[in-house]
Amino acid sequence: MPKNPPFKVPPFFTTKKTNSKCLTTSFTTLIQNPKPSSTSLNSTFSNHLKNQRLDSARAVFNKIPSPHVSLYTKLLLAYAYNHRFPEALTLFNQIPSNSKDTISWNSIIKASIICNDFITAVKLFDEMPRRNSISWTTIIYGLLSSGRVVEAETFFNEMPHDDKDIATWNAMIHGYCNNGRINDALRLFRLMGSRDVISWTSIIAGLDRNGMSYQALVFLKKMVGSSDVEISSTTLVSGLSAAAKISDFYVGVQIHCCMFKFGYCCSLDEYVSASLVTFYASCKKMESTCKVFGEIVCKNVVVWTALLTGFGLNDRHVEALEVFGDMIRFGVVPNESSFTSALNSCVGLGDLEKGRVIHGVAVKMGLENGVYVGNSLVVMYSKCGFIGDALYVFKGIGEKNVVSWNSVIVGCAQHGCGVWALALFKEMLREGVESDEITLTGLLSACSRAGMLQKARCFFGYFGRKRSMKLTIEHYVCMMDVLGRCGEVEEAEALAMSMPVEANSMVWLVLLSACRVHSNLDVAERAAKRIFEMEPDCSPAYVLLSNLYASLRRWSEVAKIRSKMKHNGVVKQPGSSWITLKGLRHEFLSGDRSHPLTEKIYEKLDWLGVKLKEMGYVPDQQFALHDVEIEQQEEMLSYHSERLAIAFGLLSTVEGSRITVMKNLRVCGDCHNVIKLLAKIVDREIVVRDSSRFHHFKNGICSCGDYW
Template sequence: MLLFSSLAKSIFHTNTFSCIAIRNSRIFSFTTATNGFPSTSSISTNPFTIIKSHKHILFHYLNNRTLDQARAFFDQIPSPHVSLYTIMLHAYASNHRLHEAIHLFRQIPFKDVVSWNSMIKGCLHCGDIVTARKLFDEMPHRTVVSWTTLVDGLLRLGVVEEAEALFWAMDPMDRDVAAWNAMIHGYCGNGRVDDALRLFRQMPSKDVISWSSIINGLDHNGESEQALVVFRDMVASGVCPSSVGLVCGLSAAAKILAFHVGIQIHCSALKLGDWRFDEFVSASLVTFYSCCKQMESACWVFCEALCKNVVVWTALLTGYGFNDKHLEALEVFREMMRIGVIPNESSFTSALNSCCGLEDLERGKVIHAEVVKMGLESGGYVGGSLVVMYSKCGYVSDAVSVFKGINEKSVVSWNTVIVGCAQHGCGMWVLAFFNQMLRQRVDPDGITLTGLLSACSRSGMLQKARCIFRYFGQERSVTLTIEHYASMVDVLGRCGELEEAEALVMSMPMKANLMVWLALLSACRKHSNLDVAERAANRIFEMEPDCSAAYVLLSNLYASSSRWAEVALIRKKMKHNGIVKQPGSSWLTLKGQKHKFLSADRSHPLTGKIYQKLEWLGVKLKELGYVPDEQFALHDVETEQKEEMLSYHSERLAIAFALLSTVEGSTITVMKNLRVCGDCHSAIKLMSHIVDREIVVRDSSRFHHFKNGICSCGDYW
């Protein structure tokens, strides 16, 4: 039942249908009773009551998103008050029906300044700067609100110079603090923080909004340290910070890990009043302590908060994830769902990020189901997180399916699917998405280029990589960084073009860093090029004498060439310098529990059955003609020992355990911290054929999908 307090009369009733009609400035209620005979009763003759009643009815239609019905009712009103026109103008502009708003505006017999301002604001909301400026120039009388509305709108649309000219064209006597605040906010919103700070210092008088605006603007533009300086100035000048100011100060302290400053802001919040009633201050405190790795303090703040809405819950959830406490994060998410706190997009994104951290597909699917129930799957924010989750858990087809369902795809959305497909070596998919991205006029950025080069590297598409690198080098909107050069070196190196890769390193416009030389050294390991490898290794040791990755790559290269004297020398040097090689490990997650294996590991409770399964697989492998590749046994031992060492690599133990612990026919997904060796790669291909199951292995380079004796990488990785 819909009630209007001014009418004290039901519009809709179980047994009667009522409507409102206007005749000779009087409101009548026409009621069709249950006997079918109409009756009328006069309600009011007060014009203010009439206008108020009309507003109630218009707002009822508009709140229920029935704009056309609202217009139909409006058209029945004889001589509508100008305030009713203004309501309709705002509704049309909010729905981007600007042409109808302008047509209606021209029909207003007596326009007041509010209707003029509303129409100007509507034009700016719809991006029509020309009409907004034309209306402003036509105004018979402008107030400071008129000037500020136009200035603020122009700044929001990025027309900074015109906004500046208008601001300074205002009568200085009319230029109030709201106008100054609008300019400061607009400067910050357009990245012109120096101009914002200069204008802030020129202000004849400042209110708490002025201080909060400049602090927030500096923080959002990467000037968090300066933001805290301004915050201290605000307190020193005797201005009592609002809750917004406290939130801005805490945000800046969190970003630069200014722990002691954040503590001082927390103390200020305690002095100013009971912060526990303000959910945004509570959430900011939780975030601040989480960023400073003080989760106990974050939990204390959360428990003390008296208003725990979704913002506060999400702050705690995100904080746990930020501190790699993903199980605790998902427990927070489960608890907020249990007590009826409805998650928002940030909540779902943080929960899905924790699923990625745990590589827990099952939990991710449960959260995906909740996302679908709330209708958020097609949003770019949550949709992108789902794409990342499925990609990182080994299910690239599901990631692509989710991506296709996203309604408005930003450059972030496109980058997410491009990078995800690149991790799986789906080079042709990546190029197809890039072409679609360009056709839809979405401008690529540096992350797009990194994803494209990564895909070319993992798919062996050398010529495509050269064209893409050249194309982006000519694009002024994208600046080539050292990460891009490292990616291109990786492409050339993996494709065997080691001399060209080395030449690119030497001709770079910036000095090559560790990442670039390691990319070249890794390629030398793949193609057994000792000359280039030794030059690259020497460059690395000049920059970082104790780089364990370089020692290991060079040692493995010598070992694969049976140069055991050099291997012994490198290992002796590593031992002398205390350099420890990262041990190879593999793991998988089953029913929320992570199972980790090292090479020749015998610590697992099912060790006996795991080794029995490996022996059975070994027999089957030999029946199919498998012969161990001894060049991947990187120790100078007897042949029999080399075969045994290869047979018990960590990924094989993980696969054997998965065969024992999962449903027959299901996909096995194993993660590995190092690059899978060539011998294991050959063996796992055959294993997928023997057990008739898909085996997905993610190593440090990419995802491998083994099925029916074939790997998705085409033996190129």
């Protein structure tokens, strides 16, 4: 008798006759076209979404029988984050009406906001059958994030009281702060029934961002005294930022101690570490800054950039650029802020060569067309004397903001390219970019350096009538500068007297400078009197008035002023010029003989002096400004600092190359005439940046047209 099998035989292995052909077909079909389960489809769908394969995810979604509303929500939000809003809206409309819940409605409203379609967001919100606090908070926060504060206020006021949870109040406070309405933020903060750490942090950070750093620290102290709120690292970082801005070292150290007490200094939080570096650098404590940096375990790009920026803030630009080089050597990839700080240090040094190297690194990383790096490159090239390169970079910036336009307009103004500045402003208007206070400053400066008085009057009147802008003292100073340069000294004085706020010493200094140029002694003496009433020890006022008397050969008055300066301990700022070659700055004072190449420099100047006389040059004695013999006056003029720097540049650079000299004071008229002739004698372009503008000398003429 056969033994029983050790297991139960499956039905298809029984001796019952079956159609073998049919059985084989069934197995083949099952293997080739297996029917996927809902679980596997959901898993595949989620995997595609996670890897941003939206079309593949949609294909899988279409195969899911009766997909749950949560799957619709996931897909429509994925469409939104990839700015495919029409597909998101279509998908939402495909959700069965009886399946649409509050979450799906909130998601499509959020998708509308992500894609900046606020009209649709508001329309969908109005159509919602049921709303919860998240619905209200989503629409309010979205409107606030786009600057639509009035609309957000309307929704907040219409929101049912029971739905106003702490998140909604926090959203309004945060939005008010971000849009500069700090008083409204404070009002809401005081009305809140209960507050959490986000409420306190929002108001502290908001006060700090809106120029009320001292008040921010007051609120931080109140928060610390509140036992029911736990302080977060973000709160302390906001407080440290406020302490840095007002250089309150004592309070900042206390906050540092709190960070240590709560264990935040030992964390890997990059913002805590970076904020500590920034704080000590802002308080001019670079030794402590470096110590804190050395103690940080995880030094990422944010921390490195904080150190780089800190050195720049303390005018230690050489060390700042060394930090930038160290970042790259240690494999830390610089971000846009790193490049901005490094380029600012190149400007501080006037080092175009290093600026070009950093520009090359930005090109390799594909950042040169980004708005932040692009803006910094525009400033760097224009301030180093290469406005053509600045314009080239500006054209390549992808999405230009108001800073981009202002940078290139101000740059053109500095180089005396007034027509270019006005053309760029017209293009700015065509692009729909809203101008601001800096735009007006740039335009007035452009008009001043090009002698376009009527244009300046039009701009001053046009911007003065704009409700969105308030004219500042700086704008009045610029307008007075235009009037003064154009010889309208009396009108400039009348403008100073009619200002809505009391004119400060800078206003009267501009007027005094104009009087010096146009030899208007009456107005000059009135302006000087105003200055001395406000600042008895104002060195520039003494110098300008003394120079005016000297140009009119009133030597007794010059002697009185110099005696008064000596009695009051007022020291004239010495004129200096410098030239940067191969990363080294060579600085010269008038009559300077301390440079290693002094002998060769003076030999070069003597040779150039002979050539100048051959071309008919006669020294302009009114710029000697000393009651001495003619020969001494000529010698004093011959060895002005800018001439020494140019002679050094001629000796130290390749023949035919351009020479760029920086000067801390305004170039005198005699030197201006001389440099025009020098550029022709040596057949080179010579660029001189003085306290007023850039002068491009070439072939015996200057870009300023002898108007500066």
